[in-house]
Amino acid sequence: MPTELRYAEPTPADPNLFVVDAEMLGMKGYGGLYILRAPKPALVETGFSHTTPKVLKALEELGIAPDDVAYIAVTHVHMDHAGGAGFLAERCPNARVICHRVGAPHLINPEKLVRSVQRAVGPLFPYYGEMKPIPEERLVIVQGGARFELGDGYALEVIDAPGHAPHHACFYEPQTRGLFTGDAVGIYRREIGFIMTTPPPSFHFEESLATLNRLRELKPEWLYFTHYGAHPEPSTLLDEYERRLRAWVGRIEAKWHELGDENEEALYTHFLEEESQSPLARLYEPHALQAEVRMNVTGVLLYLRRRRESGTDRN
Numbered sequence: 116m117p118t119e120l121r122y123a124e125p126t127p128a129d130p131n132l133f134v135v136d137a138e139m140l141g142m143k144g145y146g147g148l149y150i151l152r153a154p155k156p157a158l159v160e161t162g163f164s165h166t167t168p169k170v171l172k173a174l175e176e177l178g179i180a181p182d183d184v185a186y187i188a189v190t191h192v193h194m195d196h197a198g199g200a201g202f203l204a205e206r207c208p209n210a211r212v213i214c215h216r217v218g219a220p221h222l223i224n225p226e227k228l229v230r231s232v233q234r235a236v237g238p239l240f241p242y243y244g245e246m247k248p249i250p251e252e253r254l255v256i257v258q259g260g261a262r263f264e265l266g267d268g269y270a271l272e273v274i275d276a277p278g279h280a281p282h283h284a285c286f287y288e289p290q291t292r293g294l295f296t297g298d299a300v301g302i303y304r305r306e307i308g309f310i311m312t313t314p315p316p317s318f319h320f321e322e323s324l325a326t327l328n329r330l331r332e333l334k335p336e337w338l339y340f341t342h343y344g345a346h347p348e349p350s351t352l353l354d355e356y357e358r359r360l361r362a363w364v365g366r367i368e369a370k371w372h373e374l375g376d377e378n379e380e381a382l383y384t385h386f387l388e389e390e391s392q393s394p395l396a397r398l399y400e401p402h403a404l405q406a407e408v409r410m411n412v413t414g415v416l417l418y419l420r421r422r423r424e425s426g427t428d429r430n
């Protein structure tokens with residue numbers, strides 16, 4: 116094995132856990148995937164289709180033959196998490212792709228998903244690459260409670276984690292007491308803190324909160340963020356994320372009531388102006404900031420409308 120790693124970054128959590136930076140939206144340290152170098156090696160998340168060559172190089176420098184990869188586990192089917200799954204499944208012919216049962220049909224036939232992502236991310240779509248259908252027999256279709264032994268004490272336990280999307284799962288790794296969070300705990304960058312990810316079409320606030328409680332009960336010692344990296348102090352981070360999420364939904368709800376349902380553009384403009392003053396503006400290019408804000412506002416707005424229509428609106 117080469118002594119210097121170029122593609123696989125070691126994590127502080129465990130000598131066999133590595134993160135690969137997918138350089139999402141052209142940014143370093145914004146989104147990636149994990150390689151767990153266990154006797155049965157596993158990938159958690161895949162990055163985009165165009166991340167696949169980098170993943171193969173990372174496997175090579177870790178001394179893992181593609182034929183030996185046992186599992187490719189995705190927290191959900193959004194393209195920054197599962198976009199590369201079909202491509203990696205082809206290159207790792209013995210790997211089974213672990214996916215939550217609600218999302219699995221989209222990996223078998225990704226056409227509708229790709230169109231939905233295109234609507235949600237708008238001008239950022241060129242970053243998202245493409246998807247390749249995965250033959251059904253390569254999938255292991257799971258729900259919370261499933262457990263995969265990887266050898267030497269490593270394992271992946273599936274935790275139902277709806278909220279960001281109804282088919283979202285997290286994976287708990289018992290040996291390192293770490294939790295692969297997907298998007299269930301937002302996007303975290305140490306220098307600016309949390310960034311919301313509340314996308315259409317199915318963001319659900321109460322389910323997100325219930326998921327955070329379920330994750331707390333596991334008492335993890337590490338959070339392995341897809342966006343981005345392994346962080347200690349999970350209880351502080353889970354509390355902080357919940358506070359930020361409540362505030363975000365609360366602000367949108369208040370402004371929506373103030374502006375009225377027909378003033379959707381004014382709602383976007385308001386939050387874009389606000390976020391342009393926030394630390395986010397230092398991170399994103401202006402067009403990316405605009406697309407992200409629109410996506411996160413739309414997700415909450417659709418949720419608020421659904422809640423009003425179902426008669427459970429508190430107002």
Ligand SMILES: [Zn+2]
Pocket residue numbers: 193195196297298341342
């Ligand atoms: Zn994501």
